[in-house]
Amino acid sequence: MRVLASAPAKIILFGEHSVVYGKPAIAAAIDLRTYVWAGFNDRGAIKIEAKDIRVPGLTVSFSEDEIYFESDYGKAAEVLSYVRQAIELVREEADANGKGVTVSITSQIPVGAGLGSSAAVAVATIGAVSKLLGLELTNEEIGKLGHKVELLVQGASSGIDPTVSAIGGFIHYEKGDFEHLPFMELPIVVGYTGSSGSTKELVAMVRRTYEEMPEVIEPVLVAMGKIVEKARDVITSDLDEELRFTRLGRLMNLNHGLLDALGVSTKKLSELVYAARVAGAIGAKITGAGGGGCMYALAPENQSEVATAITIAGGTPMITRISREGLRIEEVLP
Ligand SMILES: Nc1ncnc2c1ncn2[C@@H]1O[C@H](COP(=O)(O)OP(=O)(O)OP(=O)(O)O)[C@@H](O)[C@H]1O
Numbered sequence: 001m002r003v004l005a006s007a008p009a010k011i012i013l014f015g016e017h018s019v020v021y022g023k024p025a026i027a028a029a030i031d032l033r034t035y036v037w038a039g040f041n042d043r044g045a046i047k048i049e050a051k052d053i054r055v056p057g058l059t060v061s062f063s064e065d066e067i068y069f070e071s072d073y074g075k076a077a078e079v080l081s082y083v084r085q086a087i088e089l090v091r092e093e094a095d096a097n098g099k100g101v102t103v104s105i106t107s108q109i110p111v112g113a114g115l116g117s118s119a120a121v122a123v124a125t126i127g128a129v130s131k132l133l134g135l136e137l138t139n140e141e142i143g144k145l146g147h148k149v150e151l152l153v154q155g156a157s158s159g160i161d162p163t164v165s166a167i168g169g170f171i172h173y174e175k176g177d178f179e180h181l182p183f184m185e186l187p188i189v190v191g192y193t194g195s196s197g198s199t200k201e202l203v204a205m206v207r208r209t210y211e212e213m214p215e216v217i218e219p220v221l222v223a224m225g226k227i228v229e230k231a232r233d234v235i236t237s238d239l240d241e242e243l244r245f246t247r248l249g250r251l252m253n254l255n256h257g258l259l260d261a262l263g264v265s266t267k268k269l270s271e272l273v274y275a276a277r278v279a280g281a282i283g284a285k286i287t288g289a290g291g292g293g294c295m296y297a298l299a300p301e302n303q304s305e306v307a308t309a310i311t312i313a314g315g316t317p318m319i320t321r322i323s324r325e326g327l328r329i330e331e332v333l334p
Pocket residue numbers: 034050052053054078079080081082083105106107110111112113114115116117118119121161197198199200287288289290293
């Protein structure tokens with residue numbers, strides 16, 4: 001038997017980092033996906049093929065008893081840790097610890113770019129392997145297992161990325177609970193700096209700053225949480241669209257400033273943010289963990305001008321759409 005599952009990338013519209021401290025956040029699944037085929041092998045081993053993982057200089061195929069790699073073993077094992085933890089967790093849930101499982105991954109999502117590649121690969125792997133092992137899990141349950149994987153690998157995770165990747169759509173998230181927000185088409189442009197940041201390291205860096213001066217950082221996190229609640233009020237209000245976008249844009253700019261204050265922006269990210277604003281975006285901010293990766297801009301009137309400005313500033317623009325669908329079982333072969 002073989003199973004193909006896919007799970008989407010995400011953008012965090014408001015509230016990254018502060019969400020790790022129990023504040024609310026708003027996120028949406030987008031139409032870039034990671035695909036995972038799962039099947040059995042008769043060696044009782046975990047075998048992972050992740051040939052197209054876009055980590056510079058690294059092409060790996062790895063299993064418990066065999067490792068093929070074009071880089072050092074330590075790096076390969078670390079890069080594949082989300083997938084391996086996902087498989088191990090599902091084998092445990094299914095009481096199938098000795099069962100040989102092979103997964104093969106292809107992905108449209110840039111890695112370490114703030115678009116939730118770690119959550120998508122964990123969720124798609126859990127979806128495919130749980131189906132293979134005969135577990136009946138809901139997408140919500142799979143999101144919770146994805147959160148466990150992120151906690152095991154990163155040490156800290158709010159769970160928002162695996163949740164939105166598993167269930168799709170547009171969500172408000174707080175301390176493990178989520179609520180779907182009314183679906184709206186968002187005229188956004190994502191700008192990719194081309195460099196990556198590790199969520200594990202960025203979350204740890206913010207934690208160090210917090211521990212060094214909690215009396216300074218806590219109010220910043222509280223303000224971020226308030227921005228999210230304001231944004232939710234605007235999204236669910238009956239204000240006309242123009243006013244709604246204007247208010248959301250202002251809240252995005254405030255949120256970006258506070259993320260910059262936490263130290264998770266980079267010169268390139270800030271350049272893309274300012275280029276987008278100058279080209280007429282009504283709001284622009286980092287999305288995801290930062291340290292490289294992506295920003296997004298809200299540009300109801302002038303998406304193509306903003307995309308051009310991002311290109312001129314040295315970034316790669318992506319015009320994406322919100323994906324209503326989260327985890328999907330694409331194919332089951334006998
Ligand atoms: N296609 C893939 N195959 C295997 N592992 C992957 C794949 N895509 C991502 N990963 C894993 O996820 C890691 C990147 O996760 P990280 O959380 O640092 O960034 P991100 O999820 O892309 O961005 P963010 O968390 O800010 O949204 C990679 O180093 C790798 O371990």
